[in-house]
Amino acid sequence: MLEFSGVSKSFWTGERRKVILDRASFRVDIGYSMGILAPNGTGKTTLIKMMCGLEKPDEGTITRNARISFPLGFMGGILNKLSAKENARYIAQLYGLDPDYVEAFCRWVCGIEEYFDMPVGTYSGGMKARFNFSLLLALEFDIYLIDEGMPSSTDAEFNRRAGGILAERMKNSTVVIVSHQATTLEKFARRAAVLRDGKLYQFDTLEEAKQLYDYQTQG
Numbered sequence: 001m002l003e004f005s006g007v008s009k010s011f012w013t014g015e016r017r018k019v020i021l022d023r024a025s026f027r028v029d030i031g032y033s034m035g036i037l038a039p040n041g042t043g044k045t046t047l048i049k050m051m052c053g054l055e056k057p058d059e060g061t062i063t064r065n066a067r068i069s070f071p072l073g074f075m076g077g078i079l080n081k082l083s084a085k086e087n088a089r090y091i092a093q094l095y096g097l098d099p100d101y102v103e104a105f106c107r108w109v110c111g112i113e114e115y116f117d118m119p120v121g122t123y124s125g126g127m128k129a130r131f132n133f134s135l136l137l138a139l140e141f142d143i144y145l146i147d148e149g150m151p152s153s154t155d156a157e158f159n160r161r162a163g164g165i166l167a168e169r170m171k172n173s174t175v176v177i178v179s180h181q182a183t184t185l186e187k188f189a190r191r192a193a194v195l196r197d198g199k200l201y202q203f204d205t206l207e208e209a210k211q212l213y214d215y216q217t218q219g
């Protein structure tokens, strides 16, 4: 379970306070994947970062009774001067996993061939995204965080392979995905929420969330 209680977050821009969350309370239950809809620039990435602890709230509490992933696409833990192999083995150790398994899994999933043994700094954006996604899949989490704005791969073969593994994982785990469009959420989540005026409005169906979202963005 992941729970926000009375959480506020804002940024000072030098001219005004940009409010992301205003005493927001909500829960993500294990087994109930959730899609969060919000227009661009309103705080989707900040919200995802708060869920995994990369960003701190100004006030309120965030309770994490589950293994929560780093956001898909977050490259913060990956060192550019090390190869994918070295990064994978190092991160496996941090998570208490078998480095041989994590290395072999990532090597197979990301399919970047000899680049797997070269420094990550030499990779294209798409190759980095593939390595990041493979690492996320190699580690076991209860809740996977996906930010649609993060770099992604356009490689069809990789997307099919990684997407298949993610779909398998999702049978026993939970996904929280943030997006500015409902169609992105459809294949991941049935429950949905809308981030609006610093509050998160939760709905049992994506259809209901869409109605509020369309009203907010078009009306």
Ligand SMILES: Nc1ncnc2c1ncn2[C@@H]1O[C@H](COP(=O)(O)OP(=O)(O)OP(=O)(O)O)[C@@H](O)[C@H]1O
Residues within 6 Å of the ligand: 011, 012, 013, 018, 020, 038, 039, 040, 041, 042, 043, 044, 045, 046, 047, 149, 180
């Ligand atoms: N450290 C910061 N200092 C000041 N403002 C910030 C900071 N981080 C984010 N912001 C601002 O907060 C707002 C929300 O940012 P965030 O990246 O969370 O939005 P988003 O919904 O993910 O955006 P996009 O859809 O464009 O990726 C933006 O206006 C952004 O400029």
